[in-house]
Amino acid sequence: EAGVVQSPRYKIIEKKQPVAFWCNPISGHNTLYWYLQNLGQGPELLIRYENEEAVDDSQLPKDRFSAERLKGVDSTLKIQPAELGDSAVYLCASRRGDGGELFFGEGSRLTVL
Amino acid sequence: QQQVKQSPQSLIVQKGGISIINCAYENTAFDYFPWYQQFPGKGPALLIAIRPDVSEKKEGRFTISFNKSAKQFSLHIMDSQPGDSATYFCAASIDGSSNTGKLIFGQGTTLQVKP
Numbered sequence A: 001e002a003g004v005v006q007s008p009r010y011k012i013i014e015k016k017q018p019v020a021f022w023c024n025p026i027s028g029h030n031t032l033y034w035y036l037q038n039l040g041q042g043p044e045l046l047i048r049y050e051n052e053e054a055v056d057d058s059q060l061p062k063d064r065f066s067a068e069r070l071k072g073v074d075s076t077l078k079i080q081p082a083e084l085g086d087s088a089v090y091l092c093a094s095r096r097g098d099g100g101e102l103f104f105g106e107g108s109r110l111t112v113l
Numbered sequence B: 001q002q003q004v005k006q007s008p009q010s011l012i013v014q015k016g017g018i019s020i021i022n023c024a025y026e027n028t029a030f031d032y033f034p035w036y037q038q039f040p041g042k043g044p045a046l047l048i049a050i051r052p053d054v055s056e057k058k059e060g061r062f063t064i065s066f067n068k069s070a071k072q073f074s075l076h077i078m079d080s081q082p083g084d085s086a087t088y089f090c091a092a093s094i095d096g097s098s099n100t101g102k103l104i105f106g107q108g109t110t111l112q113v114k115p
Helices: none
Strands: A005-007 A010-013 A019-024 A031-037 A044-050 A053-056 A065-068 A075-079 A088-096 A099-104 A108-112 B004-007 B010-014 B019-025 B033-038 B045-050 B056-059 B062-067 B072-077 B086-092 B109-114
Touching: A005 A088, A010 A019, A019 A088, A019 A108, A031 A075, A044 A065, A044 A075, A075 A088, A099 B045, B004 B086, B010 B019, B019 B086, B019 B109, B033 B062, B045 B056, B045 B062, B045 B072, B072 B086
Parallel strands: A010 A108, B010 B109
Antiparallel strands: A005 A019, A019 A075, A031 A044, A031 A088, A044 A053, A065 A075, A088 A099, A088 A108, B004 B019, B019 B072, B033 B045, B033 B086, B056 B062, B062 B072, B086 B109
């Protein structure tokens, strides 16, 4: 069974440009998370989806970040416009709706110049 | 109160030695305490986890010790191997009936096991 798939793995952009990250969770996993991991730090939750509903987006900077999970499967995280401080790894994770282990993707590393 | 504090920041151990990483938390509502292992360029992967109704859990060379009264838990890696060299994160969450899986992570410990 495939794990959590993220793309692109690496992205380099100029500040003020937009960027989008895509995540395909493990099949059958209703809950999807986006985490932010700064260099040398632990991941921090940005947003959590139960199916297509964003049930916890309190940590998402809504002035420039947006996310969607159409049809309750794949998800996209967008930053517009990107700032220098957004350089980090964006991790997607998923788990079954009834709990269980949280599985992470390999992450999308963003560098903003 | 939502923080999880992890120490040390980095650790160097000889092959065959014991690696010990410690974490402390404040929120007594936390009821799930996992440890994650992360290799460079990879996402974190669950290593072992414990709930507060037990004081110790062992899986192979990895053991979690949990002290509810002190609000501390630790990871012990016995017979450490060079392949264990990675960054380790402790985490905590309030699962309970809501089962949110919202993990609060520690700052991470970079472990290097020397051959």
